[in-house]
Amino acid sequence: xxxxxxxxxxxxxxxxxxxxxxxxxxxxxxxxxxxxxxxxxxxxxxxxxxxxxxxxxxxxxxxxxxxxxxxxxxxxxxxxxxxxxxxxxxxxxxxxxxxxxxxxxxxxxxxxxxxxxxxxxxxxxxxxxxxxxxxxxxxxxxxxxxxxxxxxxxxxxxxxxxxxxxxxxxxxxxxxxxxxxxxxxxxxxxxxxxxxxxxxxxxxxxxxxxxxxxxxxxxxxxxxxxxxxxxxxxxxxxxxxxxxxxxxxxxxxxxxxxx
Amino acid sequence: xxxxxxxxxxxxxxxxxxxxxxxxxxxxxxxxxxxxxxxxxxxxxxxxxxxxxxxxxxxxxxxxxxxxxxxxxxxxxxxxxxxxxxxxxxxxxxxxxxxxxxxxxxxxxxxxxxxxxxxxxxxxxxxxxxxxxxxxxxxxxxxxxxxxxxxxxxxxxxxxxxxxxxxxxxxxxxxxxxxxxxxxxxxxxxxxxxxxxxxxxxxxxxxxxxxxxxxxxxxxxxxxxxxxxxxxxxxxxxxxxxxxxxxxxxxxxxxxxxx
Numbered sequence: 462x463x464x465x466x467x468x469x470x471x472x473x474x475x476x477x478x479x480x481x482x483x484x485x486x487x488x489x490x491x492x493x494x495x496x497x498x499x500x501x502x503x504x505x506x507x508x509x510x511x512x513x514x515x516x517x518x519x520x521x522x523x524x525x526x527x528x529x530x531x532x533x534x535x536x537x538x539x540x541x542x543x544x545x546x547x548x549x550x551x552x553x554x555x556x557x558x559x560x561x562x563x564x565x566x567x568x569x570x571x572x573x574x575x576x577x578x579x580x581x582x583x584x585x586x587x588x589x590x591x592x593x594x595x596x597x598x599x600x601x602x603x604x605x606x607x608x609x610x611x612x613x614x615x616x617x618x619x620x621x622x623x624x625x626x627x628x629x630x631x632x633x634x635x636x637x638x639x640x641x642x643x644x645x646x647x648x649x650x651x652x653x654x655x656x657x658x659x660x661x662x663x664x665x666x667x668x669x670x671x672x673x674x675x676x677x678x679x680x681x682x683x684x685x686x687x688x689x690x691x692x693x694x695x696x697x698x699x700x701x702x703x704x705x706x707x708x709x710x711x712x713x714x715x716x717x718x719x720x
Numbered sequence: 721x722x723x724x725x726x727x728x729x730x731x732x733x734x735x736x737x738x739x740x741x742x743x744x745x746x747x748x749x750x751x752x753x754x755x756x757x758x759x760x761x762x763x764x765x766x767x768x769x770x771x772x773x774x775x776x777x778x779x780x781x782x783x784x785x786x787x788x789x790x791x792x793x794x795x796x797x798x799x800x801x802x803x804x805x806x807x808x809x810x811x812x813x814x815x816x817x818x819x820x821x822x823x824x825x826x827x828x829x830x831x832x833x834x835x836x837x838x839x840x841x842x843x844x845x846x847x848x849x850x851x852x853x854x855x856x857x858x859x860x861x862x863x864x865x866x867x868x869x870x871x872x873x874x875x876x877x878x879x880x881x882x883x884x885x886x887x888x889x890x891x892x893x894x895x896x897x898x899x900x901x902x903x904x905x906x907x908x909x910x911x912x913x914x915x916x917x918x919x920x921x922x923x924x925x926x927x928x929x930x931x932x933x934x935x936x937x938x939x940x941x942x943x944x945x946x947x948x949x950x951x952x953x954x955x956x957x958x959x960x961x962x963x964x965x966x967x968x969x970x971x972x973x974x975x976x977x978x979x
Contacts, residue, residue, distance in 0.1 A: 463766040463767075463768075463926075463938065464766065464767050464768045465768055466768030466769075466770070467768060490905075498771070498773075499773075499774060501760055501771070501772030501773070501774075502772075503762060503770055503772050507722040507723065508722075508723050508933070509722075509723045509724055509725030509726060509933055509935070510725075510932060510933050511725070511762055511930045511931075511932065512749075512757070512760070512932065513760030513761075513762050513772030514757075514758075514760070515758060515760075515774070646749075648932065648933050667722075671770045672770075673769060673770065673771065673907065674767070674768055674769050674907050676768070679722065
């Protein structure tokens with residue numbers, strides 16, 4: 462009797478509602494038709510684990526950011542591509558600082574939120590589809606845990622090749638990751654172990670996002686140690702030049718284009 | 721490849737973590753092993769709709785309550801059974817006022833949270849299993865939307881019969897419900913229509929609750945108008961004597977034992 466959720470623009474709907482709740486403008490979900498409902502992002506893992514997280518952080522200004530976000534944006538220079546820009550918090554800040562920044566996202570709804578918030582340069586697509594547009598960059602940002610977009614061993618080389626195709630000489634990638642292996646929670650350590658037995662990286666999560674009636678397809682999202690990340694980059698056109706883990710388990714990995 | 725979640729004491733785990741986050745005592749989920757994760761209750765409907773709601777409200781003291789909760793506890797008198805007591809917010813308050821109150825819940829973990837918060841009289845079970853314990857009551861409370869426990873046309877007569885078996889002469893039931901029909905959101909109006917075509921009440925929700933790796937079984941939970949509720953009660957040993965809808969769409973229905 463139960464029905465699978467619709468596939469749709471989860472992040473777009475989520476961010477549009479988050480903006481509506483924050484600004485009080487536009488339609489938004491209400492409890493009992495009366496009280497505003499806080500917007501919660503739901504993250505489902507393929508072992509049945511499910512977590513909800515308040516979505517308001519997508520709109521956070523620099524005053525609410527974690528310290529590593531500040532150190533990341535301080536490293537951005539030249540033409541900058543904010544990959545998985547979401548509600549545009551990073552792109553907005555760089556734009557205000559005068560850094561020429563473009564926000565890239567696969568979510569049309571997210572880009573609409575960015576536009577309403579004032580982000581001027583936006584691209585709808587993936588790093589691969591964006592290559593044909595002709596724009597080239599000095600800095601690629603993968604913040605808000607978007608090192609996860611490397612997915613795993615299969616996807617990483619193609620992702621890095623697309624970034625190389627988008628890169629100007631001497632370009633850098635700054636990616637924020639989280640080392641997942643500090644936990645002793647058997648829900649997580651057991652998942653890591655099952656992943657490894659299947660030839661996957663321990664923290665190669667199989668996820669889908671859900672919001673109200675919508676779901677994404679299942680996708681891989683990589684949560685790995687800096688050592689695992691170094692191994693993924695090894696032998697590609699990029700070199701890992703720095704790992705800033707002052708806020709461990711969170712870290713910033715910096716890659717440089719070789720040659 | 722994806723796995724169904726484990727069946728377990730969702731509300732118990734959720735409330736234990738909520739208490740741990742609120743008090744800073746005991747193990748609780750952390751983001752990246754470091755930052756406390758807000759506890760979110762996830763409610764999945766059988767049409768694929770999913771919502772997350774922060775769980776902290778289960779611990780709310782009277783200062784944070786909605787006005788109808790205050791009006792409900794003001795009507796409680798004599799031996800009182802708080803049905804679906806959860807984290808015991810209602811039972812604690814009545815106990816402090818000197819009302820002899822018992823908290824009833826099917827969740828062992830919820831009762832442990834009640835015990836730690838100081839609720840003295842607790843029963844693990846359903847209204848049916850509690851009949852054999854011999855206790856009898858003047859007031860039954862179904863607050864926090866627990867009118868939902870009537871489930872629908874099939875369950876309501878048995879539920880009311882069990883309450884009659886637990887009742888002293890002249891006993892009352894005070895149940896808080898929500899009229900779901902004010903919405904024009906097609907996600908909800910379509911659900912109501914499909915329910916009616918299947919012979920169910922429009923707001924007879926088929927739900928399961930999820931928290932981390934755990935899920936409940938699917939169950940019915942009734943969100944109905946006061947008129948629908950009146951029809952459910954008609955012809956039973958109880959009479960609907962008052963509907964307080966000053967905070968519509970929320971309302972308090974009061975039933976009296978007949979004869």
